[in-house]
Amino acid sequence: MKKREISYAAREYSETKNSLRMRECIEQYTITVLANDVRALRILDAGCGDGLYSRFFADLGASYVLGVDCTPEFVSLALEKSGAYANIDYRLGFIQEFLGKGDFDLVLGSYLLNYAQSREELIGYCRAIASHLKPSGRFVGFNNNPFEVFDGTRYGAYGFTKTMHGDGEGQKVVYEVPSMTAPIINYYLSPQTHEQAFAEADLELEWKEVLLRPEEDRLYWKSFFENGPPLIAMIAKKKCL
Numbered sequence: 645m646k647k648r649e650i651s652y653a654a655r656e657y658s659e660t661k662n663s664l665r666m667r668e669c670i671e672q673y674t675i676t677v678l679a680n681d682v683r684a685l686r687i688l689d690a691g692c693g694d695g696l697y698s699r700f701f702a703d704l705g706a707s708y709v710l711g712v713d714c715t716p717e718f719v720s721l722a723l724e725k726s727g728a729y730a731n732i733d734y735r736l737g738f739i740q741e742f743l744g745k746g747d748f749d750l751v752l753g754s755y756l757l758n759y760a761q762s763r764e765e766l767i768g769y770c771r772a773i774a775s776h777l778k779p780s781g782r783f784v785g786f787n788n789n790p791f792e793v794f795d796g797t798r799y800g801a802y803g804f805t806k807t808m809h810g811d812g813e814g815q816k817v818v819y820e821v822p823s824m825t826a827p828i829i830n831y832y833l834s835p836q837t838h839e840q841a842f843a844e845a846d847l848e849l850e851w852k853e854v855l856l857r858p859e860e861d862r863l864y865w866k867s868f869f870e871n872g873p874p875l876i877a878m879i880a881k882k883k884c885l
């Protein structure tokens with residue numbers, strides 16, 4: 645399995661939670677709605693970064709959260725920020741190399757799947773996710789939107805830019821935030837490739853539109869939603885075999 649470093653600094657990414665409005669009123673809101681009631685659940689936060697959602701779910705009553713991330717800098721930051729939580733553990737590793745025992749109720753992948761560069765690699769991510777889920781468990785994903793295809797740069801009005809050049813499989817999709825010194829590099833894989841990869845892992849995939857928190861100004865966010873939106877969410881359940 646090919647191993648890669650991420651392109652940006654963990655602390656700079658972590659700070660975008662405060663500087664990028666979208667992260668709270670769209671990303672966090674959508675994840676909260678899709679995850680629904682997490683009280684007493686065992687949750688795997690795959691690609692946990694600084695542990696933002698590990699702590700978020702623990703605060704909402706999850707019984708146990710395991711965060712997994714392949715970047716040492718992110719795992720150190722997650723440990724530093726989560727000292728007060730006895731029910732969160734972090735593990736350094738690539739999700740595709742960490743197979744589970746079917747003992748999690750929920751797996752979250754917040755900006756995880758868009759790091760896979762090929763169908764084969766995405767299948768590896770999906771198989772790992774499926775291996776961690778209980779038969780009744782579910783995956784909640786939040787990701788670059790593979791239904792949005794363009795050639796150029798968009799979304800500057802919302803505090804970040806997304807640049808892509810068509811829909812070639814494995815093509816770079818580059819997100820830039822002015823406060824970050826390096827871009828976030830994701831990879832384009834088509835909706836069909838996602839659907840096949842989930843099916844290969846015996847997961848039933850359902851695409852979900854991202855949601856705007858009801859109290860937000862709809863007019864301000866109009867072109868964010870009309871032009872894409874750049875992001876998408878998903879839910880997947882294990883197939884009953």
Ligand SMILES: C[S@@+](CC[C@H](N)C(=O)[O-])C[C@H]1O[C@@H](n2cnc3c(N)ncnc32)[C@H](O)[C@@H]1O
Nearest residue numbers: 691692693696713714715718738739754755759
């Ligand atoms: C954009 S950050 C998102 C972090 C966090 N989920 C959030 O929403 O704040 C993506 C994270 O995924 C991690 N990552 C990327 N590919 C991974 C893989 N194959 N296995 C585990 N972690 C991965 C990166 O190290 C990074 O911390």
